[in-house]
Amino acid sequence: MTTNAQSSEIKRTVRKLCLIVLAMAAFAWALVPLYDLFCEITGLNGKTGGPYTYDPATTSPDTSRLVKVNFITNTNQGMVWDFWSEKGGVRVHPGELKEVNFYVRNTTDRVMVGQAIPSLVPVSATQYFHKTECFCFNQQILQPGEEMVMPMRFIVGRELPTNVQSINLSYALFDITEAMGDAVVTGG
Numbered sequence: 194m195t196t197n198a199q200s201s202e203i204k205r206t207v208r209k210l211c212l213i214v215l216a217m218a219a220f221a222w223a224l225v226p227l228y229d230l231f232c233e234i235t236g237l238n239g240k241t242g243g244p245y246t247y248d249p250a251t252t253s254p255d256t257s258r259l260v261k262v263n264f265i266t267n268t269n270q271g272m273v274w275d276f277w278s279e280k281g282g283v284r285v286h287p288g289e290l291k292e293v294n295f296y297v298r299n300t301t302d303r304v305m306v307g308q309a310i311p312s313l314v315p316v317s318a319t320q321y322f323h324k325t326e327c328f329c330f331n332q333q334i335l336q337p338g339e340e341m342v343m344p345m346r347f348i349v350g351r352e353l354p355t356n357v358q359s360i361n362l363s364y365a366l367f368d369i370t371e372a373m374g375d376a377v378v379t380g381g
Contacts, residue, residue, distance in 0.1 A: 254286035255351045262349065264293065265363040272368040273300055274307060274335070287321075288351040295328060295343045297366070299335035306373045307333045309364045318360045321350035332369060 263282040275298040309329040328343035
């Protein structure tokens with residue numbers, strides 16, 4: 194038989210364990226927003242922002258300087274598509290709208306879904322690199338053997354510090370077919 198002291202100790206231990214489980218669940222839930230906040234504050238991860246609205250009437254290029262923008266493409270392990278950019282890089286005037294095409298080819302005999310994740314270096318340039326259109330905003334569904342042209346339009350902001358003369362924009366392409374489920378792949 195358990196005494197009142199033992200019963201009381203068991204109840205305290207169960208309460209502590211429940212609080213620990215709740216704290217762990219809350220931490221797991223908050224991890225992604227905390228990571229995003231950490232990256233935003235520190236400039237780590239080189240994530241670019243979402244869609245940007247460009248108004249040519251109020252934006253004029255700074256023709257006194259050029260910035261080199263390099264494009265790097267790679268596929269994640271398990272992604273068998275071919276993925277490349279039409280150019281390895283371009284020179285742009287800050288404030289100038291530029292378009293570059295990227296290409297993907299599904300080299301398999303099955304329908305697949307891909308998602309490109311961007312990263313930008315140096316991180317000090319991320320707040321000045323604006324995409325008005327990008328394939329990375331959406332998942333790409335390709336039929337077997339299908340090839341797709343994916344435009345990406347961007348502006349390097351006029352406010353870019355003058356010591357930044359080169360920017361590397363990298364895309365990692367991931368296979369997300371299984372995560373999207375059969376409904377997306379079959380169109381149902």
